[in-house]
Amino acid sequence: MAEAAIASHPRRNPISRLWNDKQSRSVIIQVITISLVFAFFAYIIHNAVVNLQAIGKGFSYNFLWQPSSYDINQHLIEYDSRSTHFRAMLVGIINTVLVAICGIVLASIVGFILGVLRLSKNWIVNRLAYCYIEYVRNVPVLLHILLVHGLIVHAFPVPRQAISIGDVTYMTNRGIFSAKPIYEPLFLVVVVLFLFSLAFMWWFKRHAKKVQDETGQRYPVFWIGLGTIVGMPLVAFFLLGSPISWDMPELKGFNFTGGMVIRPEFIALLLALSLYTAAFIGEIVRAGILGVYYGQTEASYALGINRGRTLSLVVIPQALRIIVPPLTSQYLNLTKNSSLAVAIGYMDIVATIGGISLNQTGREMECMIIVLALYLVMSLIISAVMNWYNKRIKLVER
């Protein structure tokens, strides 16, 4: 190809010869593009550094080791106002990850149910799901967050008039206060037993499948699993004399103390994010199921396979191939949308290191770089996991 081009224009100068060659032209364009992109970023970064120097503000992360001097209401690790900004950042990361994981699980469950309801032959069910999806996905998620939070704060009573559920759990607009288990040493036995039964069932399931493949004989795997995973630890728990005690919440002054609490900010953010994302997932699931040729379902029925097994053996595995790639974007969206948390005071990454820490120390550039990097890392991890899963369920071509 290259020789032909040169041969046909023997008198052109070398530069136009390079340009006329398809391969070298694409290399030239790529080199120019990349240099321009790098030059642009180099200029931006250089400019920022020079200007920070001009006003005498160095670029430094030393502030991370100073005491943060502020409190955070939801911290799953030890934290108080004497802890460092770095630790405040960790608290923020954990809070973001917590709401993202819970949100992804809940959104997936609700989304799959919605998707199936959307395909229901029952007109009312079908229309209800349709209305829900159209309403939810056409209203900005920030409004959902504020709405759900407002509903919780206004609908639930103040602590003094808390709704008591068996004197163990109290529902208030400051959160759901509940008894907190305190594990005694013997409880470890129950945990070990539980893990052991999980491992056993993993092996047993494979074994059962092998037996079925070879002999056609089927074990009641589900019931054996239930008995092993739930039953065995439960029996051990009572035989050991219930090695667990409870820390009860108690109304003292303004609020409940003791026990454990789920804050309304967490509930509101979780519900708003997952119900919002579920609407999108519902449509993705519907598209996935509709994307599997109906003839296959009919063929499966013709073989005498019942409806449930047709779904789980024929339709879902193929639908997943269509569902998973767009589902990844929804998971990423949910995680990134969690940065709206600060509107209702949920202390995520943006509210801690990208909010109060930034403001106390005035290190906008440094804090924003951390926040950007953290969201990038989280998104890349989600993508990596989902791509791995996608590869696993991909059509195996022979």
Added chain:
Amino acid sequence: MLKSIKIAAIATALSVAGFSANAATLDDVQARGELNCVVTTGLAGFAAPDDNGRWDGFDVEFCRAVAAAVLGDGEKVKFVPSTGKTRFTLLNSGEGDILFRNTTETMSRDADLKLTFLPVNYYDGQGFLIRANMGIGSASELNGASVCIQTGTTTELNLADYFRANGMSYEPVNIETNEEGIANYSGNRCDVYTTDASGLASTRAALDDPSAHVILPEIISKEPLGGAVRHGDDQWADIGKWVVNAIINAEELGITQANVGQMCASAGDNPSINRLCGTEGDAGSWIGLDNKWAVRAIETVGNYGEIFERHIGPNTPLALERGLNAQWKDGGILYAAPIR
């Protein structure tokens, strides 16, 4: 929220293009014919657009005074609304020439964030707003309370320090904006709302039934609020500083918006008044302006007492007493350096 992060990120990244040389802010402002003044996004009494969309308030008047001194017209101000988070970035990036935004002067902001603070124009302190029917009379009874805080201020730090020093626990609820913070307080998500006492007065006035809420007597922090400019342009800092001083001195000397024309028409018997009026000495040239700079400022906004009465004093919805903000001769700590 995402939007404000984006803005902060962009503003930071571009701390940058808009940022010109340090010196000669005065030249830039005069060439532009307009003063860019960083204010709040809206705090009744201090800075908020009125019914006609014209910015008005205590802090706004100081912006107008500087514009009058520098440009000869108090209307030649472009107001740059800012959140607690973006205010210093806006100033440092050159989006604003001067900042009047209930901003507490602290050492870290002065030295680490590279700001130059102007004289204090309001002595404030952090307080607590609580429902009257809770029967709480003192901040020392707040153990275990849920406290709503507007995030992005010095408030979180004072609060943490106060409760820690007094061995009390509390649940902080950090909310992004003042409006959402108040909504949470009204919805009983919090027992207490905390911010600077002046802000509490403003907040309380805006509640459905102000009399059902009380401000606790304790003031847990020192909040000297004042304007600020960027480090590095001393002439511009001097202009801001002396306009504020002139307004405070005017009250002390009995010069008002109404009588400034007559009192400053010609040199009188009081040299202090003459120097402020520019009828004696050459104070204007020291800060790169003409000698009528202070007269123009006072003609536009009046003296400190008048500004206070108009926007936050006892006859306004905020109903703040002069207290610490009275002149030093009247038992306050307002003590402006003399013009001479």
